[in-house]
Amino acid sequence: MFSQYQIFEQSSFANEIGAAIHLCPNASRVLLRWGLDAEKARFDVTQSGLTARANSLDPIYEADYHKIKTKYSAPWYLSHRVDLHNTLKDLATKDLGKGPAGTIRLRSKVVEIDPDSATVTLADGTSHNADIIIAADGVHSRAVSKVIGHENPAAPTGFSAFRFLIPTEELLANEKTKHFLDGKEGQFKIFVGEGGDDWCTTLVEQWNISAKTSDVLEEFRSFHSDLVATMSKATDVKLWKLLYREPIPTWHRKRLLLIGDAAHPMLPHQGQAGAQAIEDGAAIGVLLSGLQVPPSPPPSADLLRFDLNTEIERKLEAFETVRRKRASLMQIFSNAGQDEAEKVREEAGNQAEFHEFNFGHDVLGESERVLGAL
Ligand SMILES: Cc1cc2nc3c(=O)[nH]c(=O)nc-3n(C[C@H](O)[C@H](O)[C@H](O)COP(=O)(O)OP(=O)(O)OC[C@H]3O[C@@H](n4cnc5c(N)ncnc54)[C@H](O)[C@@H]3O)c2cc1C
Incomplete structure (x- = not known):
C-alpha cells in the first residue's frame, strides 16, 4: 500500500x-x-x-x-x-x-x-x-x-459515434417509444443497422464535439420508425471521433x-x-x-x-x-x-x-x- x-x-x-x-x-x-x-x-x-x-x-x-x-x-x-x-x-x-x-x-x-x-x-x-x-x-x-x-x-478508424441522453419520462410518454422501456428494468439494448459514416472532419481524439439532431436522423433514416422517434428526442448531441492507437x-x-x-x-x-x-x-x-x-x-x-x-x-x-x-x-x-x-x-x-x-x-x-x- x-x-x-x-x-x-x-x-x-x-x-x-x-x-x-x-x-x-x-x-x-x-x-x-x-x-x-x-x-x-x-x-x-x-x-x-x-x-x-x-x-x-x-x-x-x-x-x-x-x-x-x-x-x-x-x-x-x-x-x-x-x-x-x-x-x-x-x-x-x-x-x-x-x-x-x-x-x-x-x-x-x-x-x-x-x-x-x-x-x-x-x-x-x-x-x-x-x-x-x-x-x-x-x-x-x-x-x-x-x-x-x-x-x-492515433489512426482514424473511419467511424465516429453520436451520443445523447434522453430522460425516461419522455420515452414513456410516447406510444412509439414507451415499449423500449416497458418492464425492461436493467436491459442493455443494441440495435444493429446500416449507417456509420464518419461525420467528424477533425482528426482530434475528442468525444464532446457538438452535433445536430438532424445529423443523427439523416444518418439513421433507414432505422425502424420507433427508433427514429426515439432519436428525434435527442438534444445536446455529441460526436465522438473514433481513433485507434x-x-x-x-x-x-x-x-x-x-x-x-x-x-x-x-x-x-x-x-x-x-x-x-x-x-x-x-x-x-x-x-x-x-x-x-x-x-x-x-x-x-x-x-x-x-x-x-x-x-x-x-x-x-x-x-x-x-x-x-x-x-x-x-x-x-x-x-x-x-x-x-x-x-x-x-x-x-x-x-x-x-x-x-x-x-x-x-x-x-x-x-x-x-x-x-x-
Ligand atoms: C464517451 C465515452 C464512453 C465510454 N464508455 C465506457 C464504458 O461504458 N465502459 C468502460 O469501461 N469505459 C468506457 N469509456 C472509457 C473510459 O471513460 C476511459 O477509458 C477512462 O476514463 C480512462 O481513465 P483514465 O483515468 O486513464 O483517463 P481519463 O478519464 O481521461 O482521466 C485523465 C485525467 O487526467 C487529467 N489530466 C490530463 N493531463 C493532465 C496534466 N497535464 N496535468 C494534470 N492533469 C491532467 C485530465 O483532466 C483527466 O481528469 C468511455 C469513454 C468515452 C469517451
Missing part, C-alpha cells in the same frame, strides 16, 4: 459531464473490494441484454444476465459517469476504503515530468518529487513520449509508470477501457503494497537510492507482467464488438468467450499471486 500519495489534476472538477458507463464484473469486483457502496453510488445492475435489427426491431440475440453475479462473483453495473467519478473520488480521498486517504490537488496542470528523479513540474512553476510518478493523464497523455521516446499517434512495448521507464488510457487507449466496442484503467489501479495497489521501506537510519543516500531504484524496477516489471498483455489484447479486441469476433481474427471467439475473457479476470488475485512470487 502507498504510505502517502498526491493526485495532481489539471481541471477544477467543476463541470463533470458524461453519460453512461458500464462496469463489468472484472471492474466491479475491484470496486467492491475497495469499499464501494453500490446503492449509495446509484449504480444499477444489468439484468438482460437484447441485440436487435435496427430496421425491423427483430431480435438477433437475447441474453439473461441474472446469473452474471453468481458466475463471476461480482455484478455487472450500469452507472452514470458523474456518479462513478464521485464514488472513486470519495474512495481515494476519504477514509472509506482499505488504503490511506490521498489528496487531490485541483487546477494543477503537469507541464514536465522527469522519469529519472520522479519529479513533476506544474504550470505554476512548482516541482514535486516522489518515489514513483504514476501518469494517468488519459488519451492525450504527455507522459507517453517520456516512456517510449516518441508519441503514439497500437499497443506500446513498455509502460514504464525509470520511476515513471503509465496507466489507464495513457498506457492503453482503446476503442469503445468492448466497453472495457474504463474497466482496464480500474484493473491497473487494482494491480498497482497490490504490487506496491510490498514496496520495501528504507531502513532507518539509511546506510547512505547513494546506496539508499540504488536500492529503491532496484526495488521500484522490480515492482514495475511485475506490474507489466500482470497488466500489459491483457490490456494490449483488449486494445486489439476493441476493434470489434462482442458480436464481431471475425473483425479481430478468424475464430477469435463468440460472445460467450468474450464475456469469459473480459468478465472472468480476477486482477486482484493475479496481482497477489505475482507479488507472492517476487
Whole structure:
C-alpha cells in the first residue's frame, strides 16, 4: 500500500459531464473490494441484454444476465459517469476504503515530468518529487513520449459515434417509444443497422464535439420508425471521433509508470477501457503494497537510492507482467464488438468467450499471486 500519495489534476472538477458507463464484473469486483457502496453510488445492475435489427426491431440475440453475479462473483453495473467519478473520488480521498486517504490537488496542470528523479513540474512553476510518478493523464497523455521516446499517434478508424441522453419520462410518454422501456428494468439494448459514416472532419481524439439532431436522423433514416422517434428526442448531441492507437512495448521507464488510457487507449466496442484503467489501479495497489521501506537510519543516500531504484524496477516489471498483455489484447479486441469476433481474427471467439475473457479476470488475485512470487 502507498504510505502517502498526491493526485495532481489539471481541471477544477467543476463541470463533470458524461453519460453512461458500464462496469463489468472484472471492474466491479475491484470496486467492491475497495469499499464501494453500490446503492449509495446509484449504480444499477444489468439484468438482460437484447441485440436487435435496427430496421425491423427483430431480435438477433437475447441474453439473461441474472446469473452474471453468481458466475463471476461480482455484478455487472450500469452507472452514470458523474456518479462513478464521485464514488472513486470519495474512495481515494476519504477514509472509506482499505488504503490511506490521498489528496487531490485541483487546477494543477503537469507541464514536465522527469522519469529519472520522479519529479513533476506544474504550470505554476512548482516541482514535486516522489518515489514513483504514476501518469494517468488519459488519451492525450504527455507522459507517453517520456516512456517510449516518441508519441503514439492515433489512426482514424473511419467511424465516429453520436451520443445523447434522453430522460425516461419522455420515452414513456410516447406510444412509439414507451415499449423500449416497458418492464425492461436493467436491459442493455443494441440495435444493429446500416449507417456509420464518419461525420467528424477533425482528426482530434475528442468525444464532446457538438452535433445536430438532424445529423443523427439523416444518418439513421433507414432505422425502424420507433427508433427514429426515439432519436428525434435527442438534444445536446455529441460526436465522438473514433481513433485507434497500437499497443506500446513498455509502460514504464525509470520511476515513471503509465496507466489507464495513457498506457492503453482503446476503442469503445468492448466497453472495457474504463474497466482496464480500474484493473491497473487494482494491480498497482497490490504490487506496491510490498514496496520495501528504507531502513532507518539509511546506510547512505547513494546506496539508499540504488536500492529503491532496484526495488521500484522490480515492482514495475511485475506490474507489466500482470497488466500489459491483457490490456494490449483488449486494445486489439476493441476493434470489434462482442458480436464481431471475425473483425479481430478468424475464430477469435463468440460472445460467450468474450464475456469469459473480459468478465472472468480476477486482477486482484493475479496481482497477489505475482507479488507472492517476487
Ligand atoms: C464517451 C465515452 C464512453 C465510454 N464508455 C465506457 C464504458 O461504458 N465502459 C468502460 O469501461 N469505459 C468506457 N469509456 C472509457 C473510459 O471513460 C476511459 O477509458 C477512462 O476514463 C480512462 O481513465 P483514465 O483515468 O486513464 O483517463 P481519463 O478519464 O481521461 O482521466 C485523465 C485525467 O487526467 C487529467 N489530466 C490530463 N493531463 C493532465 C496534466 N497535464 N496535468 C494534470 N492533469 C491532467 C485530465 O483532466 C483527466 O481528469 C468511455 C469513454 C468515452 C469517451
